[in-house]
Amino acid sequence: TPVKADRSGQSVRGARGSPASAETAQAAQTSPSETGPKAACRSRRIPVPPLQMTPEVGADTSVRADVWLWRARFFRTRALSTAYVRKSGLRLSHAGQTRRTSKPGATLVVGDIVTFGKGADILTIEVLDLGARRGPAEEARTLYRPLESPT
Numbered sequence: 001t002p003v004k005a006d007r008s009g010q011s012v013r014g015a016r017g018s019p020a021s022a023e024t025a026q027a028a029q030t031s032p033s034e035t036g037p038k039a040a041c042r043s044r045r046i047p048v049p050p051l052q053m054t055p056e057v058g059a060d061t062s063v064r065a066d067v068w069l070w071r072a073r074f075f076r077t078r079a080l081s082t083a084y085v086r087k088s089g090l091r092l093s094h095a096g097q098t099r100r101t102s103k104p105g106a107t108l109v110v111g112d113i114v115t116f117g118k119g120a121d122i123l124t125i126e127v128l129d130l131g132a133r134r135g136p137a138e139e140a141r142t143l144y145r146p147l148e149s150p151t
Helices: 022-028 037-042 065-071 078-088 137-141
Strands: 090-094 097-101 113-118 121-127 144-146
Touching (some): 065 113
Antiparallel strands (some): 090 113, 121 144
């Protein structure tokens, strides 16, 4: 039997150098969407863990520092919050360890203590809740508890 050619004109051979079967040659002439790496990946899908294995569905356990400061209404916009953390930084106390960070993506969890300057004041607050949105001022005040009066 003659050796078949694919679309590029190269010969198509089957296993161990034998000429390809009619099915293999036909598969080589099909569109790339039907064959190729994506078709191979479809057969090797990674199983997704069941929902009961994950922590409470929809419940966040941490939030970015800049997002939390914006939700708690310390800054008018999220961009201002991000810029402040980058420029001036925050002091975060978590599990008895205090660290200074200038990364807006630093994570906050309930119980953390955040210290930062706001105007002429230095605020030290405890995170009581992470919040789900930037709500009204009354809702924002429930997210934290001041530990020291502004000086």
